[in-house]
Amino acid sequence: MIALLVGLLGLALYVTVLWDGFQLIVLPRAVGPELRVSHPFFRATWALYVAIVRLLPPRLRDTPLACYGPASLILLIAIWALTLIVCFALMQWAVGSALTTPDRIVDFATELYFSGTTFFTLGLGDVTPRSDIARLLTVLEVGTGFGFLAAVIGYLPVLYQSFADRELMVALLAARAGSPPSAVVFLRQFGVAGHPSAAGDRLVEGERWIAALLGSLLSHGVLGYYRSQHRHHSWVGALTILLDTSALCIVGVRGVPPRAAHLAFEMGRHAVAELCTLYAVAPRPPRPDRLPAADLARLRAALAEAGVPFAEGEAAERRLAELRQQYEPYVNALATYLLMPLPGWLPPAASD
Secondary structure (H helix, E strand, O other): OHHHHHHHHHHHHHHHHHHHHHHHHHOOOOOOHHHOOHHHHHHHHHHHHHHHHOOOOHHHOHHHHHHHHHHHHHHHHHHHHHHHHHHHHHHHHHOOOOEEOOOOOOOHHHHHHHHHHHHOOOOOOOOEEOOHHHHHHHHHHHHHHHHHHHHHHHHHHHHHHHHHHHHHHHHHHHHHOOOOOOHHHHHHHHHHHOOOOHHHHHHHHHHHHHHHHHHHHHHOHHHHHOOOOOOOOOHHHHHHHHHHHHHHHHHHEOOOOHHHHHHHHHHHHHHHHHHHHHOOOOOOOOOOOOOOHHHHHHHHHHHHHOOOOEOOOHHHHHHHHHHHHHHHHHHHHHHHHHOOOOOOOOOHHHHO
């Protein structure tokens, strides 16, 4: 009876690891966060890691935080491999430890050793299976090891290509929206150049980037923990800038077509809601307010000076506040969870 339970435990762990690996590496979309073992793993280790990093001075936190994404993925892959090795050791023990060794002593440590050398296809030959079912398990483990290593090797380039594609818009905003970025700088450059309508084209690009971002994070949630190469930039910040700019253009910025802004805003609002669900964070409004009345007045003055004035009146202010309520609590929750500061509406010098 005990052998049967141990064998079933090994089989259950084997199926669980393969299912989780299949969803993370092979499946091109998320089935649902509640079905993934890796999601609670990342959330738990991130919470512990952040608690440790917070002990450091703020100026020293950026590099350790940047290490978490790659390190956690390597740790998860190692845990998968170790779990699979233990799974096959349990199943070999459950079928009677049908192994042959030079000293004829077979204990669970021998099972683990044989399972490890089989999984990594070392083929040392000092321990061999002697029953049909033990040989069957050995062949299954060799196949699993080959498949596991091939999947990991094939997965990493895909992951880093997704990261590179995501960073494209982040890098573009570094040039178009300043550093740290802001919606005012983003719009001002088109007004100063005399082509405010070009901002609509950039929002079309932003809509596509948001859709790609959402797809990549739903498929590869660990990418959310990967940080941008520039200290003052992040994917959360880029997403916020696009939403801020879209909100302003929807309310009314002279010369910028509102249609592109509506489409980018809807895509962004949908994305931030989905991502809060993915990372299991509750929306909460930013405190203090990102755009108090005094800063809104400065925003109007800055845009008017650049030739792209923002709509006047209480109706415009009320409409802008309504739009902000639809996304700011979500981006604030993501920024707080991932320790990625939200950008301001105004560049730092103008908001002081």
